[in-house]
Amino acid sequence: MFLSGFEFNLVELGHFAAYLAFAVALVMALAPAAAQFFHRPELARVGINASIAVFVLTTLGGLAMIHAFVTDNFSVQYVATNSNSKLPLFYKVSALWGGHEGSLYLWVWVLTLYTVVVGLHGRKHYPDRLPTILAVQGALMVGFFGLILFLSNPFLRLFPMPPDGRDLNPLLQDPGMVFHPPMLYLGYVGFSVPFAFAMAALITRWKSEYWIAHIRRWALIAWGFLTTGIILGGWWAYYELGWGGYWAWDPVENASFMPWLVGTALVHSITVQERRRMLHAWNIFLVITAFSLSLLGTFLVRSGVLSSVHAFAVDPGRGAYILAFMTVVLTVSFSIFLARGRYQEAEEGMTSMLSRESMFVWNNVVFTVAAACVLLGTLYPLALEALSGDKITVGAPYFNAVMVPIFLAALLLMAVAPLVPWRKANPERLRSRLLVPVALGLTAGVVMLVAAWPLHWTGPVAAALIAFVSGTIFTDYARAVRQRRVQHPGELLPRSLARTLLGNRRHYGGMIVHLGIITIAIGLTGSGLFRLEKSVVMAPGEVVEVGSERLRFDGVRSFQRDNYFTLQGQFTLLDRGVVVLPERRRYPVQEMPTTESGIHSTLWRDVYVVIADPVGEGNKTKWGVHVYVNPLIQWIWGGGLIALFGLGVTLTSRRRTARDAVAAPAVAS
């Protein structure tokens, strides 16, 4: 009795902590202004301690919620709607972000985490600007805590207390969905750090030489988490949704993809500012845009505007709040940008039209257009319906038609740009360096064309570009290794390979990321253009052939697990003697069926089996079966891992001081 009472109070303690966090965030947001107003500079430093307090308080609230989930405290409304006593423990914890209120709480929790890290890091490195940076973060927190506490509060109680909860959405009861939202939010919210830096820089006219290297790291970290989140989401969709695909250009997916595209533009163009002291204003624009798109993503997903414009109008509270909050953030940040954006002029000019810096500008053109097109396709139907009442669908065929050419252009830049030196390229030398990669690319394109004829034009073009990019990366690396071996005769080859790579981690880390992207591109091309599918009706014992794969349907059995009933089909891949077990699950609490595809993966192809509806009755029951053969699909997930590894290599490089640069000029590629 005492214990249960304690548990109940723990929820209120967490609730109280969240309110306190709201108040402390408000203090943090106002501290620098107060310091200015009262002419008491020491007041500004309150923000630094506040950043720690707000994180501790938010964590307290989060842990109280998790405790409520784990102990099945259904007196909490959010727990009662998103959990159930039979739910496995793992999913009880992750149910915290299984619904609307909890996802927002996770958002702000991640924001306080980033803020405390910035606070601790900044005390040593940029103490004079830290209060302003934290004030921007604090203002964002106030906005989100306001939404959480007043419009979608996860701590609200339910009376009378229901005997059991309504369970977590079965689609979310999956390891992929446990990690996908936190990764995505770490990405989204990660862009708030460069945003806060940029705002602080504009307000206090902080010279970019002092902060550009910091926001580069933060942007890379956010980009890495966003990449992880997106790939995890695709992986989850692939094995859980049962239609053989991984990316549907769904508005929710687009919402995460837009900040990724702008973030990609950003991490590239920051380099230009670092190396050549140009594009200051443009980079600040990208920083603000990346974070605004993160907010827009949250708005699209959380306001209900996507299911229909009318759903938004029916329950306007939350949607209107997020829309208003977003409008305020956008208006304020872009106003400050327009007023102050040119506080720092470019200090150097473009030496040549053909240089690394101009290549980065083209990269930015491509990625900005890509983000704008996704934005257009996502918002157009909403705008059209709101303005004229006409309804229109902008589905995957549109995005594929528009985006694939843009991606191919990005690949072309990826192949050429790393070979172009800073300032001014020597066209003769560039031509000779491009010779081998171009030849490789053309060969790959022709081989693809001949081997797979007839096929869509994107096939050979993608193959050619993929080979071109790989050719560039490897010949560039080989040239550097050869140069090193000339300078260090007698060195063992593995050592030369490693020292070259580790000697310029920033460059080669980036190239490894490029290799990861290329690997993903191989997977996308293979599975996008050469997917085979068959949908048949089978009786046990029958065999189906898809491509060169032969599958025997062995039958079905049904049984019960923790919190669901399942009907499991068994298929044998005859050429390998391997069994795959697709399932149809039914979760009784929510009366919701889900499909679990049966997948057999190799490096070259996945055999993907989905068991559909029964046909006929009694002994002669046959089953609808969908079989897909998806070539090279594992390369997508593998490419994601390679890209993350490369990002890690890049991030381990310390900032080179001017003295290091003189000592090792060979790496100034």
Next chain:
Amino acid sequence: MNKTWLRLVVCICGLLLSFTLPVWAEPVQEDPLDREVLEIAKDLRCTVCQNQPVAESNADLAKDMRQIIREQLVAGKSRAEIMDYFMARYGDYVLMKPPTERAGLLLWIIPPLLLITLALLSWVFLRQRSRTSPPPAAALSKQDQVRVRAARQQQD
């Protein structure tokens, strides 16, 4: 006698072969009509789902729509006629790929226009930047001059 032996051998062979029957059994064929239905259903939106084509949805409406497509195919209607049938009932909303005229026109015009505009702007920006004279070498700091010299040596 010979005949008996022959029969026995044939029987045994037949028996042995029968074990391999599952392998030699005629594989289940896909109903070509099913494939045709799915190919059409891929380009139609399940109007009650969130952004899902009829081919991939398990919603009752999607099942009904697949059934209608099948019936119309059996009745000898062409793909275009079936698309028109659904268009007449649901409007452009039912097409997964937005039309290139009417309400969908802007969607197809804006991306290329945007690309051209941004590319032109960048070209102008790059030209303008490369025409402004670069800062004189004397403005380079001592460190930078060392760096330049080192880089030049590297090039040679």
